[in-house]
Amino acid sequence: MDWKSISAKIEGMQNRGTDLQKRLRSLRRRVALLLAVVGPGIITSNVDNDAGGISVYTQSGAQYGYALLWSLIPMTIALYVTGEMCARMGVVTGKGLSDLIREEFGFRPTFFVMIAGFFVDLANVVAEFAGVAAAMQIFHVSKYISVPIAAVLVWVLVLRGTYRQVEVVFLAACVLYLSYVVSAIFAKPDWLEAARHTVIPTMHFNAGYLVMLTGLIGTTIAPWQFFYMQAGFVEKKISVRQYPQARADVLLGSISCMAIVFFIIVCTAATLYTSGQRSITDAAEAASALVPLAGKWAGVLFAFGLLNASLFAASILPLSTAHVICEGLGFEAGIDHKFKEAPIFYWLYTILIAVGAGIVLLPNAPLWKILIFSQVGNGVWLPVVLIFILLLVNRRDLMGEYVNTVTFNIVAWVTAVAMILLTFVVVYTAIFPSVAGASPP
């Protein structure tokens, strides 16, 4: 072997080394770019898995086992398609959704969208605090203690923080959803079976199955989350140049949200369904039932997940609602303002939390009715908001080259129409539960 070939080899290795370094550096740069943007998409999608959502997922796992897992893939697509449009609008126009509705459709439509939003969101907030109460009852804490503490905690968090700080807390809450993954592993499910059902759809044409299916899809997308996500990107001042990262954020959010749903369904399917406890109606009940089947920790983690989800949604919903209303009607909004600069914003925020938590504390609170009202409200409000979004995102004077492409429009309109139809089915069955056969209490 001569020296020349050896030195050539060494040089080659060195080159490959610097090449690798370069690639590593560019990777690190890309991750840093993404991290600067990440937040609104992931947070919003995960808030989807709130108290109401988790109850539905639990029921579907307990009643139909793995059979409904396939619906998660179309749900991920729907979540991404709708979320992406809002992210794009926020990044391109630099304006919130309610700002745009106001500027393009005038005062009166905005006003009614905002008022409807207020009451629907209030009902949702009640549902979240009810979730907190249910989760803490598993740990033997009375709702008269847990709910007030939760309300104060949520209120202070936002009042004392800047957008950045609050976002960090919220992102941490997203990580806590992993408790469902651990719960599912404790439940020792048949992973192969679960995977098969995720990819291959199984259809049963009985009323109960179809209602459960629509329920699953119907709870995935709530109208308020569009406003929240868009406002998040606007408040973070993400520029058009960072749009690819914003899109990645939304995609990551949609997938992680659905992954958590997967684990919740798998957990309850492996335990409650297999052991025949199929009439479970809510998440708290499921958590208690899990203890004898999958061990104490599975139950505790399941309940903890519910608590986390409820608290998480209870902090975001009032915030988002107050934000949207103030933006649309022209009052100062945003947690980067002081109380004095944005009094209406902070008052709305406070009222939503106080009334939301207060209703849960009423001795004979008609919680079930409020839960139904929140679902019906979401259902009625959703088509309106979706149509506004689709009209706005196709406006060339607003979006420039970033209007929907024809393909994207087809996907988006199909998604929107499907979502609207499904939500109407959910609303219908919520009002007339007898149709579903196996009905909630």
Next chain:
Amino acid sequence: MQLYATELMGAETYDDQGNFVGRVREFFIEPADQPNRIARLLLSRGRFQPLVARHDQVATVAPGTIRLNCNERALELYQPNEGWLAVRKDLLDQQIIDTQGRKVVRVNDVDLAEMRSNGNVELRLTQVDVGLPGAVRRLLQGVVSPSVVRKLQSRLPQRTIRWEFVNLIEPDPLRRVKLRITHEKLEDLHPADLAEIMESLSAAERQGIIASLDEEMAGKVLAELDERLTRQIVEKLDPEKAADILEEMAPDAAADLLADLPKETSDELLEEMPGQEAEDVRELLSFDSSTAGGMMNTEFVFLGETATRDEVLGWMRTQDLNLDQLDSVVLLDSAAQFSGIVTIARLLMAAPEESMSELKLEPLLSVSADADETEVFELFDKYNLRTLTVVDETQRPIGTIAVDDVVSRLVAK
């Protein structure tokens, strides 16, 4: 009577014969002509082509009805014109800058006043309504009778902005020129206030404002803005314009701005800047931003320590100094090394023949350019400083750190 634009929208319009001409759909102002006069009314009538009535063709105006002083045939056909400001499209529901209240607000309604001249009525835009009365009117119009609305709104707190304090936000530069939108009113604001206003606008709107400010003001605003926004704006500016703005900025502020930009962009901008300014900024850029050198400003006043008070004042009068920021001068000894500072107040009170070395502040404090910023903070805290001199290895002063630099560093932490 007080008139409101939204109340007149949809008003039935009749010509001098009493024939129905159409309904009012839009009011146009021609800023090139008169900044506040409603110059034209857009009248639409079903499937016919819309007509336009000029201000001198209007005889009377009342809520719901407008009468013209000419025949329908005298009206022009409507042709869109970019130079017309449309009250409904460009003003209602849009955001504007209230230059007196120094914030961004949304327009709920537009208040109009009647001006009678021979045979016709002119409408003048007096103020924009950004408060509850306008909101209530918009909500209840057509649902309850106008008199009830008027009674209701009179009880609500007013929030209006006079038209001369309204600054429109128009991101499109061509349209801005056509509508005669200048940002003179914005230039009267404090740069920090304008920076705060800009943070609540969209990217295109921010860009539009910076592009139309003069370089000096633009530089001051950029220095006050959040650094991420500054970066976004500068990256999108024409490099020549960006360099002009940087040139107007204090070298330390310019260096701070350039330090945040990607290397290629900042090099390109430095190339565009004139030699001396670019050199100053380059020098500052070579210091680590967390050291005294990274905090200092290289524009400072230095004098020989043997000079008398009168000589100094005489010389300072001939210099172009930033008087609002100047609070002390730096003294040099015969070897051009740092020998102390004299505060402006001491200079003011001194006798005419007193020499600088008698006036200088004890103890003699300075810091080297590579000293860590915490050392700087500690010195300011311990000695209650306003200014601290930065020296190089040979004890020659190369810059000063002012207390406001320290405050903004500490706030950023």
